Amino acid sequence: MRSETSTLTLKEKLKILLIVILAIIFWYIWWIYWSIDFIIALSFYSLFLYTLIFPFKKFKDRDFEFFNAENLWKFAFAFAYRMSAFLIIIFSILGWFAYYQNKISPAMMPIYEISNWDKTVVFHSMSHIASPEFYTETKKYVENLEKSGYLLFYEGVKPGTKESSLKFDKALWVKFDKDLYKNMSKLYGLVNQDNSIFVSSWAKNVDLSMDEIIALYDKIPSQNRLSQEVVDVNPLINATLDSLNPKELEILRFLNKAIINTIIKNWDIQDAMSQGLGNKALMDTIFGKRNDNLAASIIEEKQKKIVITYGLLHFKWVLELLQKNDANWKIKKVDYSQVVR
Numbered sequence: 463m464r465s466e467t468s469t470l471t472l473k474e475k476l477k478i479l480l481i482v483i484l485a486i487i488f489w490y491i492w493w494i495y496w497s498i499d500f501i502i503a504l505s506f507y508s509l510f511l512y513t514l515i516f517p518f519k520k521f522k523d524r525d526f527e528f529f530n531a532e533n534l535w536k537f538a539f540a541f542a543y544r545m546s547a548f549l550i551i552i553f554s555i556l557g558w559f560a561y562y563q564n565k566i567s568p569a570m571m572p573i574y575e576i577s578n579w580d581k582t583v584v585f586h587s588m589s590h591i592a593s594p595e596f597y598t599e600t601k602k603y604v605e606n607l608e609k610s611g612y613l614l615f616y617e618g619v620k621p622g623t624k625e626s627s628l629k630f631d632k633a634l635w636v637k638f639d640k641d642l643y644k645n646m647s648k649l650y651g652l653v654n655q656d657n658s659i660f661v662s663s664w665a666k667n668v669d670l671s672m673d674e675i676i677a678l679y680d681k682i683p684s685q686n687r688l689s690q691e692v693v694d695v696n697p698l699i700n701a702t703l704d705s706l707n708p709k710e711l712e713i714l715r716f717l718n719k720a721i722i723n724t725i726i727k728n729w730d731i732q733d734a735m736s737q738g739l740g741n742k743a744l745m746d747t748i749f750g751k752r753n754d755n756l757a758a759s760i761i762e763e764k765q766k767k768i769v770i771t772y773g774l775l776h777f778k779w780v781l782e783l784l785q786k787n788d789a790n791w792k793i794k795k796v797d798y799s800q801v802v803r
Contacts, residue, residue, distance in 0.1 A: 477543040484546040487553065491709045508541040560720035569726035570798035571596070573603070574777060578790040581766050586799075587774035588617065589726070590655045591647040593803040600799070601660035604769055613765040614665035615756070617772040618657050622672025629676050633744045637694040645699045650722065651715035652802065660771070668759040670752055679747045719802045726801060732775055749775065757783035 470478070563569075574585040584607060586600060604614055631637050643654035670678075706714065725731050757780050760768060772780075784791040 477539070477546075480546040480550060481542050484549055487550075491713065492707070504542060504545060505538070508538045511537075511541065556717065560717050563720035563723040564716065564802065567723075567727075568803070569723040569801050571726065571774065571801045572777075573797040573799060574781075575794045575796070576781060576784070576791055577794050578784070578788045578792075580790075581760070581763075581768065582794075583760060583767075584612065584769040585777050585780070586769060586771050587777060588655060588771050589722075589774070589801050590643050591650060591652045591722075592655070592801045594653050595803055596799060596801050597653070597655065597659060600771065603799075604660045604771065607767075607769045608662060610767070612767045612769040613763070614660075614662065615668045615759060615763075615768055615770045615772075616657055616661055616665055617776075618667050618669050619675065620667060620669060620671035622674075622676065626672045626676040629679075630672060630744075631692045633679060635691075635693060637692050637696070639696075641696055645696050648703055649699060649714065650718045650802075651712075652719070657771075666759075668756055670755055675747060675751070678751050679744055682747070723802055726774065749779065752776070753779045753783060756780050757787070760784060761787055 571587045571589060573587065576583050576585065586603065588600070589596070604612075608614060627638075636642070647654045703711070753776055756770070756772065756776065760770075760780075761784070781791065781793070
């Protein structure tokens with residue numbers, strides 16, 4: 463064991479600093495109880511690994527003693543340092559990723575203005591969960607356009623029969639009720655979309671109904687339709703929220719916001735999610751048929767100026783459908799609105 467008169471080397475001081483930094487991080491997030499649990503777990507695994515490598519140490523050095531205080535101390539210190547360095551690297555990578563996505567380069571939701579020189583359409587891309595400011599700004603934006611003579615088309619699957627809702631849940635594999643987005647938004651520190659804040663009495667819901675979606679889905683060959691036991695994720699979300707302390711929830715929300723920002727900025731990820739997650743036949747119905755309906759509504763509408771609040775994933779498909787009908791449809795300009803703050 464090191465004598466009392468010996469001094470620490472710079473390398474040893476840096477190792478101790480890493481251990482102290484990790485201890486501060488754990489203290490900040492989990493206070494004393496979890497910190498003590500971590501120290502106990504660290505000590506246990508250190509002793510466990512020390513026991514595993516002892517035969518190799520003994521083979522190399524026959525004088526190596528298991529219950530030697532200096533040997534135990536050296537191994538425990540080296541193990542604590544390596545674990546601290548590893549965890550700090552992981553925390554640093556996640557922290558930098560989240561900070562970059564949320565603070566340096568947050569996602570900006572595009573607002574497209576398209577025209578075929580006869581009609582002008584403003585497509586205000588929407589997110590089902592976002593910061594309150596995003597919806598407030600959307601409300602003001604839509605109201606200003608309505609004052610200029612624009613008609614609002616908004617997204618919102620219309621209610622259907624109870625039977626259709628049950629079939630939809632079974633096809634989606636998740637219980638899709640009014641509380642789903644509300645509870646999900648709590649995991650992100652955001653709020654869920656509420657059309658009532660910016661939908662006026664003369665606006666048009668041009669979406670399909672649940673009955674129409676299920677009727678279209680039922681036409682798909684049975685071998686392509688998948689169904690399984692419905693999972694109600696609301697209790698799982700609430701249980702997760704209840705299990706987290708305020709610091710844990712704050713960190714989880716910061717990371718979740720970074721993930722949302724990353725997804726919104728990356729079309730490839732969005733396409734993969736829409737095509738590769740869950741029941742593909744249902745996803746094709748949800749996106750494909752609703753896109754057909756929206757494009758048809760734009761074409762058939764007599765009003766020459768339209769503003770649309772729809773999910774971002776719908777835009778490029780709707781634009782392609784409009785261009786198939788009339789090649790003159792072009793993007794005139796693009797504005798942006800920050801989604802997550």
